Every structure is written in C-alpha cells, then in structure tokens.
Amino acid sequence: MARTHAEWKALSGQITIEGRAFVDGQYVTAADGRTFDCINPATGDKLATISWAGTAEVAQAVAAARRVFESGNWSGLAPLARGRILKRFAALIRQHGDELALLETLDAGKPIGDTTTVDVPGAAYCVEWFAEAIDKIGGEVAPVDPKLVGLVSREAIGVVAAVVPWNFPILMASWKFGPALAAGNAVILKPSEKSPLTAIKLAALAKEAGMPDGVFQVLPGAGDVGQALAQHMDIDCIAFTGSTGVGKLIATAAAQSNLKRSWLELGGKSPNIVLADCPDIGRAARTAAGAIFYNMGEMCTAGSRLLLHKDIKDAFLAEFKKAAAAYQPADPLDPATSMGAIVDRVQYDKVLGYIAKAREEDCELVCGGNATRTDEGLFIEPTAFVCPRPDMTICREEIFGPVLSIITFSDVEEAIRIANDTEYGLAAAVWTSNVSTAHQVSRRLRAGTVWVNCYDEGGDMNFPFGGFKQSGNGRDKSLHALEKYTELKSTLIKL
Structure with a gap:
C-alpha cells in the first residue's frame, strides 16, 4: 500500500545510510581519509558523510575486477547461470524498493512519487530484462569454404567502468551495469558525488544476490575518480552519461591511456x-x-x-x-x-x-x-x-x-x-x-x-537510447547495448 506524506517523513528519520565505498566484496573507507558531505537539497540538511575514493581504492577495485574476470567465476558462468543471479539482484532491488526510493529522493531532491514508480522499478526491470535476454543471444556460423568452420562469437570485454549522472542515479546506472554484468564483465560503478546513496546500497544487494567479490564495486567521489578510471591502463571499457564537456575529457583520457572503449551518452537541447x-x-x-x-x-x-x-x-x-x-x-x-x-x-x-x-x-x-x-x-x-x-x-x-x-x-x-x-x-x-x-x-x-x-x-527496454552529433555515441537499452560491453571474435577451424 502506498505510503502517506507523514509516513515517508517518519521513515526518512529512521533510515540508516551507508556512506563507504564498496571494494572487493566489502565496504571500506578511503585510505587517505578523504570524505564529502551528502546534502538533502530540499532541506539543506546533511544526510551522511561519504568516503571519497582515492588512488588506493581505484587500484584495489581494478585489481579485484581483473582477478575475478580472469578467474571465470563470473565471465565463465553459463549465461543462464549469470541470468539467475541477476534476476535475484532485480528481485532484491524490488524488495528494497521503498528504501532505495527514499534514498534517491533525499539525495537528489526527486519526488517520491517518481522514485517509487519510475526510477527504482525501472532499474529492477532493466536488470531483469538483460538477465532474461543474455541466454537467448547466440553467435554466427559464417558461410565459408567447406574445408573450414567459421564461427563469430561475442565475448565479455573485461573490466568496465561506469560513470553515471546525478539526475537519474539508480536508473542510469542500471542502463550501464545491467548489460555489462549480463555479458560477463566486472563493473566498477562511479556515481556522481551529488547523488551516491543508491549506488552504494546496490553494491550490498549485488553481493547478496550471489555475485562474486569484485564483480560489482562502487567508488564514490568527484571528477578525479572518474578521471583515474578513464586513465587506468587495466580498464577495458568506460561508459559515461553526463555533460558533453566532461564526455570529451573522458574520451581523451581513454584514448591517451590504453585506447579503452569509451561510450558516451551526453547532453541534449531537444x-x-x-x-x-x-x-x-x-x-x-x-x-x-x-x-x-x-x-x-x-x-x-x-x-x-x-x-x-x-x-x-x-x-x-x-x-x-x-x-x-x-x-x-x-x-x-x-x-x-x-x-x-x-x-x-x-x-x-x-x-x-x-x-x-x-x-x-x-x-x-x-x-x-x-x-x-x-x-x-x-x-x-x-x-x-x-x-x-x-x-x-x-x-x-x-x-x-x-x-x-x-x-x-x-x-x-x-x-x-x-x-x-x-x-x-x-x-x-x-x-x-x-x-x-x-x-x-x-x-x-x-x-x-x-x-x-x-x-x-x-x-x-526494447528501444535503443542515445544520440547523434555531440549527444554522444553508442546506445543504452535494448540488445544493442550489449555491443558496447562485448568484443567480436572470429574463429576459423580447418577440417
């Protein structure tokens, strides 16, 4: 049953807020002790003190993500098995729906009527959609010389960094980590410093759903964290939603480091x-x-x-x-x-x-x-x-x-x-x-x-989402989103 205004206000005074980063399966404070305040924009009240991830946490998160990816404990699972865990994750998002919606409203100033009906259910739906889709996508048998067998397959790209905006924190994040996780990647999520609370909570739910340590990690902080991820030599892909100006900086850093794939969903003046x-x-x-x-x-x-x-x-x-x-x-x-x-x-x-x-x-x-x-x-x-x-x-x-x-x-x-x-x-x-x-x-x-x-x-989720010109490249949502988080491989076998 829908809660009243008084009930939401009462619940807001009782909620416990986690403010630490989530690295390699556990919540941690920043090694250098840096923090920032999370403020309720509707009241000016301080909600929580948030750990500001530094170079140590970035290094630990990338190492953990690389380790779990190479181990095959996630990427090597059958798509059906990954899908089952992701469905549990989606179910936990729904189960904690009121808590997540309240965090989103307190953190970003969004109306509770929207976070309860659009943002949180939409995130659960996205995760569930890709969970259900991933075991139904196959490769190709190429038409080649009869003395050959030619296979075209898709493989997970590896370690994916997702840098997401403050306007739809949980929903935009799910559009990144939903397909990336379904494809078998390890994901490092960097929420905006303006609205980090739901991302931090999601990390615990992902672990509860059964994801191995290192598969889903969260690094709160400002632009320096995003820059460190974009420049890191052992991250294979970075997906970003935000302003066109910052998107250009991320693309530049990605190109100047290891030429990691960079996917950008940027501004609009529609x-x-x-x-x-x-x-x-x-x-x-x-x-x-x-x-x-x-x-x-x-x-x-x-x-x-x-x-x-x-x-x-x-x-x-x-x-x-x-x-x-x-x-x-x-x-x-x-x-x-x-x-x-x-x-x-x-x-x-x-x-x-x-x-x-x-x-x-x-x-x-x-x-x-x-x-x-x-x-x-x-x-x-x-x-x-x-x-x-x-x-x-x-x-x-x-x-x-x-x-x-x-x-x-x-x-x-x-x-x-x-x-x-x-x-x-x-x-x-x-x-x-x-x-x-x-x-x-x-x-x-x-x-x-x-x-x-x-x-x-x-x-x-059936419609791809993205733009032309300086609104970015690549597409979120739909099966096309999987193209961002996979690599094509051609295998030729001589008979």
Whole structure:
C-alpha cells in the first residue's frame, strides 16, 4: 500500500545510510581519509558523510575486477547461470524498493512519487530484462569454404567502468551495469558525488544476490575518480552519461591511456515541434509541460526547445500555462508533489543564471522565473520564455533545469532548420495530424529518438537510447547495448 506524506517523513528519520565505498566484496573507507558531505537539497540538511575514493581504492577495485574476470567465476558462468543471479539482484532491488526510493529522493531532491514508480522499478526491470535476454543471444556460423568452420562469437570485454549522472542515479546506472554484468564483465560503478546513496546500497544487494567479490564495486567521489578510471591502463571499457564537456575529457583520457572503449551518452537541447495541424492542442500543451518540467527539467532528453507554429501560439500558450501550474515545487517526500528540489547549490545558481540571462536578452516571460522556498531548500518555479530568435542563449545551451525556450516558426522547413541547428542530437518530437508529414519530418530530424504526437514515451527496454552529433555515441537499452560491453571474435577451424 502506498505510503502517506507523514509516513515517508517518519521513515526518512529512521533510515540508516551507508556512506563507504564498496571494494572487493566489502565496504571500506578511503585510505587517505578523504570524505564529502551528502546534502538533502530540499532541506539543506546533511544526510551522511561519504568516503571519497582515492588512488588506493581505484587500484584495489581494478585489481579485484581483473582477478575475478580472469578467474571465470563470473565471465565463465553459463549465461543462464549469470541470468539467475541477476534476476535475484532485480528481485532484491524490488524488495528494497521503498528504501532505495527514499534514498534517491533525499539525495537528489526527486519526488517520491517518481522514485517509487519510475526510477527504482525501472532499474529492477532493466536488470531483469538483460538477465532474461543474455541466454537467448547466440553467435554466427559464417558461410565459408567447406574445408573450414567459421564461427563469430561475442565475448565479455573485461573490466568496465561506469560513470553515471546525478539526475537519474539508480536508473542510469542500471542502463550501464545491467548489460555489462549480463555479458560477463566486472563493473566498477562511479556515481556522481551529488547523488551516491543508491549506488552504494546496490553494491550490498549485488553481493547478496550471489555475485562474486569484485564483480560489482562502487567508488564514490568527484571528477578525479572518474578521471583515474578513464586513465587506468587495466580498464577495458568506460561508459559515461553526463555533460558533453566532461564526455570529451573522458574520451581523451581513454584514448591517451590504453585506447579503452569509451561510450558516451551526453547532453541534449531537444526540439518539441508543434505544427499548425496539431491533433490536440490541449494534450500537446500538457505533454510539453511534462517534457520540460518532469524531474525539475534535469533530463538530457528534456523538451527544452518548444517550436510553435505562429498560427497556434496564443491558443497553445494559454493551455501550456495551465499545465505548468501543476508543477509547482513542493516537499519531495509528499506523494502529491510533481516537482522537487534542484540537486545542489551549484546547479541551482546555474539555472537562476540562465533565467537572468533570458531577461537580459529581452525574452518574454510566460510563467515562473523565480526561486521559491529558498530558506528551506533549492526550489525553482516552472519557467518558460518566448524567445525572439532561436539563437538566444537559453535556446542554444543545455540548462538542465525547469526552463523552457519557446520559438515560433512559419512553416515546416523553418521548423526543421531550427530543430537541427544545434550541436546536440539526442531527442526530438513532432505534432501533426498528417501521417506523411510525421514520417517526413521524423526522417529529417537529426536525433537518436523521435516521438510523434507524444514525448518521452517508450519506457520499455526494447528501444535503443542515445544520440547523434555531440549527444554522444553508442546506445543504452535494448540488445544493442550489449555491443558496447562485448568484443567480436572470429574463429576459423580447418577440417
């Protein structure tokens, strides 16, 4: 049965928080004694002291991962056997669902109604999906000379480092470690220092599920930990989700070390195009509000550029303002809250800076624009501006907050030109009643995911997720994700 606001608040005062790194099957403090504070962004209260992994913990984790990988105690298991352990892991995530959801809400400011229904169940589903898929994927028998037998197989790549973001801590992590573990790799997970708590908890659940020591390890800390992993000569692959700027640094470090595989899911400035023949302006407006204000706008796929046909602008914005009002910030522990707190003071100040910049550039405020409840926590109103030109700062740069730029256009060609005029290419959407227009526009949008008459649909694992251009390379989710964590091997046997 769903908990009440009072019950979640009571539980938040009783929860035990683990703050140590998890290396080679056990929780450890950093050898150099470094720590950092984990702060609740909704209240400013300190949640825990977290061990800041250093060079010693990185070295120990990599050595343990290499040892267990080479031993075959995980990589050498039959896929069905690995799948069974991963299914137990998924079951434990569900069993501890309330605890994990509460940790996520306290740590990242996310509404408890979202962490209990999206983030934690989504992570369990991801692990379970790859657990069920891994024993159903075979190799190839190549058509060769009859005197040969030619086999094409996939093997685990080895030691995988996963550096994940703060906006969907447990979910984005599962998109990395789910396929990597299923393929037989050993994983070192580096959560963001802004939201490390669920990752630290997951490590104990992985061991309880039956994973050998060294298969799943967690190293909390800041960018220096990620840099050490990217530069390490005995890591075979690094998978990263985060900003484009940091992604470039990781790719450079990976190339300059041992040329480890680097897979990057980076930023976005996704266009949500509403054509004049939009089939339902009310639904499109409500969806547009959700596309930018869900998760406080802290989404790489956020529909942060709303492209509106000029003929429907006034009618659309009237509906949009009503929809935006439903996202007023409130206590994340209240199940009725739809918008929580900004993750930390750095991000909070950054978002407010973009709002100030929009005002400086004479963008027209549609709604919001203010900080709220600043004495209690880091809250910002759902904010939208109509921008006079598509080259305004808030139209070009990824804000990662509840700030929407609205751009008008006159025809489809102009809309497509504006939509594609960005360094990013993660997601896009188009609203139209014409099926031919839907197909034609979708084909011309340079984005890894295109939604038609919806936004952010397709939460199941069957769709690959990733972007074009500077939104990164490789794909999370779906069977295509396994390509990142395996190597192809050709074996030729002469008869």
